Amino acid sequence: xxxxxxxxxxxxxxxSRKAFARSYATPAFEKAHNGIAxxxxxxxxxxxxxxxxxxxxxxxxPAPGVAHVLKNxxxxxxxxxxxxxxxxxxxALGGVLSTSLSREHLxxxxxxxxxxxxxxxxxxxxxxSEAKLPLHEYHEEVVPAVQAEYEQLIHDSGVYAFDLAHxxxxxxxxxxxxxxxxxxxxxxxxxxxxxxxxFAPSNIxxxxxxxxxxxxxxxxxxxxxxxxxxxxxxxQQQGSNYYGGEVRIPATxxxxxxxxxxxxxxxxxxxVEYAVLALLxxxxxxxxxxQGATPLxxxxxxxxxxxAFNAAYSDAGLFGISIQAKSADVADxxxxxxxxxxxxxxxxxxxxxxxxxxxxxFAAAAALETKAGQVALVxxxxxxxxxxxxxxxxxxxxxxxxxxxxxxAAKSALESKPTTVAVGNTHVLPYSDSIGx
Numbered sequence: 480x481x482x483x484x485x486x487x488x489x490x491x492x493x494x495s496r497k498a499f500a501r502s503y504a505t506p507a508f509e510k511a512h513n514g515i516a517x518x519x520x521x522x523x524x525x526x527x528x529x530x531x532x533x534x535x536x537x538x539x540x541p542a543p544g545v546a547h548v549l550k551n552x553x554x555x556x557x558x559x560x561x562x563x564x565x566x567x568x569x570x571a572l573g574g575v576l577s578t579s580l581s582r583e584h585l586x587x588x589x590x591x592x593x594x595x596x597x598x599x600x601x602x603x604x605x606x607x608s609e610a611k612l613p614l615h616e617y618h619e620e621v622v623p624a625v626q627a628e629y630e631q632l633i634h635d636s637g638v639y640a641f642d643l644a645h646x647x648x649x650x651x652x653x654x655x656x657x658x659x660x661x662x663x664x665x666x667x668x669x670x671x672x673x674x675x676x677x678f679a680p681s682n683i684x685x686x687x688x689x690x691x692x693x694x695x696x697x698x699x700x701x702x703x704x705x706x707x708x709x710x711x712x713x714x715q716q717q718g719s720n721y722y723g724g725e726v727r728i729p730a731t732x733x734x735x736x737x738x739x740x741x742x743x744x745x746x747x748x749x750x751v752e753y754a755v756l757a758l759l760x761x762x763x764x765x766x767x768x769x770q771g772a773t774p775l776x777x778x779x780x781x782x783x784x785x786x787a788f789n790a791a792y793s794d795a796g797l798f799g800i801s802i803q804a805k806s807a808d809v810a811d812x813x814x815x816x817x818x819x820x821x822x823x824x825x826x827x828x829x830x831x832x833x834x835x836x837x838x839x840x841f842a843a844a845a846a847l848e849t850k851a852g853q854v855a856l857v858x859x860x861x862x863x864x865x866x867x868x869x870x871x872x873x874x875x876x877x878x879x880x881x882x883x884x885x886x887x888a889a890k891s892a893l894e895s896k897p898t899t900v901a902v903g904n905t906h907v908l909p910y911s912d913s914i915g916x
Contacts, residue, residue, distance in 0.1 A: 506857050507692035508866070514680040515703055517696045518861045519687035520853070527689040528590040528850045531603050532858045535585035535677035537655040541669060544625070544659025548617075548670045549677065550580040551624045553587055555616055557609040565602060574599060582645065582653050583792055584859050585677065590850065596690055597698060603685075604702035607678040617667045625665075629658045636730065636738035637801065640900040644742050645790075647724040648797050648898045652717050686858030688850050719795035723896030727905040736782065736803045737903025739813050741911065744895035745789060745796025751839065751873075752888040753789045753798045755880050758842070759827065759835035760800070760819055762786030772834075774819035775800065783808050785816040793863050798892050809901075810909040817915040824889035827882040835885075836877050843873045 506520040540546040554576050555562045569576055574591035587606060589599035632639055646654045659665055676682070685703075687695040721744040730737070745753045761773025762785055770776055775785040783804035790797040800816045802809060846852030847870060860866065868876075897916045901908040 506686070506853075508861070513700055513703060515699050516684040516861055517687070517692060517699055518684065518857060519690050519692035519695045520857075521689055521691050524689045525593055526590060527593045527596055527687065528588055529596065529599055529603055529688075529690065529695065530586055530588040530686045530850075530854045530858055531607060532684045532686060532854065532861070533585045533587075533607075533677045534583065534682045534863070535673070536581050536583040537657050538582050538652045539677070540655060541673060542665065543655065543663045544665045545670055545673045546580060546585065546655075547625055547628070547657060547659040548621060548665045549674050550578050550585055551621045551628075552612055552617070552670065552674065553578055553606050553610065555620065556611045556613065557605045558611060559605050559609050568598070569602070572598060576602070580657055581859075582655070582657065583863070586854055586858070588850070588854065593689060596687075596694070600695070600698035601702040604699070604704060607683070608704040610674065612667075612671050612674060614667055617670070625659045626661055629661060632658050636734060636736075636902040637803070639728070640738045640740040640801070640902050641790075643726055643728070643900045643902075644740050644799070644898050645797065647726060647900070648721055648742060648744075649719055649795070650722055653719050653792055653795060684858060684861040686854055686861065688853055719792070721795065721895060723898045725897075725899040725901075725911055727901045727908065728903075729905050730903045734903070735805075737806045737809055737908055738901070739802040739804075739809050739908060740799060740898075740900040741802070741813065741817065741914070741916070742797050742799030742898040742900075743892035745791060745798035745892065746888075747794050747796055748791035750791075750796075751876050752880055752884050753796060753892075754791065755832075755835045755839050755877065756823065756885050756888050756892075757787040757789040757798065758838040759823065759831055759885065760787035760816075762800075774822070775816055778812055778815055783812050785812050797898070798888075799898070806904040806907040809903075809907075810914060813909060813914040820889055821893065821915070824886055824893055827885045829882060832880070832882050832885060836880055839877050840874055843877075844870060 506518040508516070508518050535546055535549060537546040554565065560568075565576075572591060572595050574589060574595065577588050579586045579588070587603060589603055591599050632642065642656055642658065646656060648654060685695065685699050723744070759773065760775050761771060762775035762779070764771030764776055764779075770779060775787055778785045783802075785800055785802045787800050788798070800820070802813050802816060804812050843856070846856055860868070897911045899911040
């Protein structure tokens, strides 16, 4: 294909992307009469979902592990229906109920066939405002589930290292673990109190996918009683301070590959440079049978990998590189990965910038095609700030990223104290000062 033809194709693709950004069903925002913020987008698909996004992530918990306990306490017995009745009714309608916990939000989601929104809106309202949270249920069901998830955590070196990195980087708030440790028991009354405060109208937002915003607002006003949380105050968010540090954890059951996570001070989700920088460094191939062209993708072998990540929150972020390899190979892979970050701090080519920005746009657009992505990119913004950017706004912000701003972000990260987590054979795994930091 000739150069003029390639330019014409690129222009057409850019116009097409802008048209998609404008045509995407932008969520409509409303306030239910009980004061709860509601957002919804209807694309006419046969399945719908409703998510309650509560500011009840681990950063808000009053004691270690309470948020994890609350995640496992919802969708159980309430004043209106027993747990078994909820399960039977949900399955009879072909629906699915689920929960997820992040450092800032607890999300309760109901997925169902279009037309069943009234029942599932009632079930969600029931779960947050009419939950019994009895002591026997706590000991017989909640505690075993929490302990099982903790055991799963410590046997997944990647997830475990990521959790430990946050504890080192932020200490408290965003540094609070997502998992309740069996070494620190969670008091039942503290969990009940946290639930009541977390589900106060000022602490939640509701997002609906493939449902009319006006109808969802009406259902929220009808079924989301505020009687049990009438005195609930807004969750107070303390500012995040970055500290950094280093920890080494011997693997209890040695896996085939060891884990080394190297992280630095990042930025809040309103700043997109670190998200673009992570994609520029890369680590994963865009083609199934290809190695990939990004600096970190070139380090991958059948037994080693290095992937950049960006964990961005409302007021802070953690940027870094996750490395998995055989014990003896970790140091070499980590040194080359750090060198790639240092190279980015010296300057970024226009071609690499364009590729990274294009990947960032694709990631944002692809996420909005999934219900989970919509909750993360729209619902959580609504819960945090009462509004959310449109896809066109996201694209416009990404278009403003420059080679200079990326180099500045990389340099800023390297100037912060590194956060290093090594999980595996600690007799062999390198320290941060031996990999170029």
